[in-house]
Amino acid sequence: MAVVLxxxxxxxxxxxxxxxxxxxxWPRPVVLADCDRDAPQAITGGYLGGQGDGRGLTTLMQAARLHSSIRGGLLEHTQRLDLDGRRLFLPGFRHPSASAIFSSWAQVAEEFSDLHHRGMDVLVDAGRVGPAGLPTELVRRADQVLVVTRSTLRCLVALSAHLPTLLDQVESLSAACEVGLAVVGPGRPYSNAEVSAQFGVPVALSVDWAPDHAAVLSDAADPPRRFDTSAYLTSLVKAAHGLQRRLGTRLAHRDPVAPLAVHPLTTHGSTR
Known part of the structure; x- marks a missing residue:
């Protein structure tokens, strides 16, 4: 079991x-949770082509208010990302103001951690860090925090200004998670080694720069030729398997669930 933020x-x-x-x-069953407090609905409006049944964080919030507990019920608010149901999606807030009144982050974070009993990992899209950092309980329950950045000077200057806030938050919570960087487009112009050395934070994974290929995921664009064997998709496979393997090794002493042998799916296995 792993929770990646x-x-x-x-x-x-x-x-x-x-x-x-x-x-x-991801080589194991996984839940992708949209916990972006700005409510962009990027996956629902992009990759899923606007298809949704209303379930998500908003209905989860309503259930928490009604029953005072969502214990064991998180999966009821998800939808499938693939035909086999091994990859599930928890849609995010439908309105930006919803996150301001949402007081159940602790319950949601606990549900994420408990999914290991079902042999599932959780990837959380938390959006921007913000001046106050990330939701405390999400950080507390995370096993890995990945700060996504490009290798451009503009992105790295912003990273230098705000990364200390996140590192201080993790340290102040005595959180067990590791903080790493996920570089999109390494070598444009700075290499992973240069980025890591500059910030003293390891580059946990990197993804090739390929806007036309990335648009298949971000905007449900038609796949370019040889998409399934492209360097972009290969970099995602390598990143997902490498990260899950490293987390599995690190967490083996406290995670009784053995990794499942699940073959990676291409985006053509989605339900969009």
Missing amino acids: LCSISGAPGTTTTALGLSLQ
Whole structure:
């Protein structure tokens, strides 16, 4: 079991697309949770082509208010990302104001952690870090925090200004998670080694720069030729398997659920 929290510092570095791409290639059953407090509905409006049945964080919030507990009920508010149901999606808030009155982050975070009893991992798209950091309980329950960034000077300058806030938050909570960087487009112009050395934070994964290919995930665009064997998709497969393997090794002493042998699916296995 692992809970991976993806977030961003600067605008639109590719956090949601990366989270979705990792989920579609994740080698275990996984839940992708849209916990972006700005309520962009990027996956519902993009990859899923606007298809949704109303379930998500909003209905989960309503259930928490009605019953005072959502214990064991999170999966009832998800929808499938693939035909087999091994990849599920928890849609985010439908209105930006909803996150301001949402007081059940602790319950949601506990549900994420408890999904290991079902042999599932959780990838959380947390959106931008913000001046106050990320929701405390999500950080407390995370096993890995990934800050998504491009390798451009503009993104890295923003990272230098705001990354200390997140690192201080993790340290102040004595959280067990590791903080790493997810670089979208390494070498444009700075390499992973240069980025890691600059910030003293490891690059946990990187994804190739391929806007036309990424648009298949972000905007449900038609796949370019040889998409399934492209360097972009290969980088997502490598990133997903490498991260899950490292997390599995690190958490093996406290996670009794053995990894499942699930073959990675391409985006053509989705339900959109």
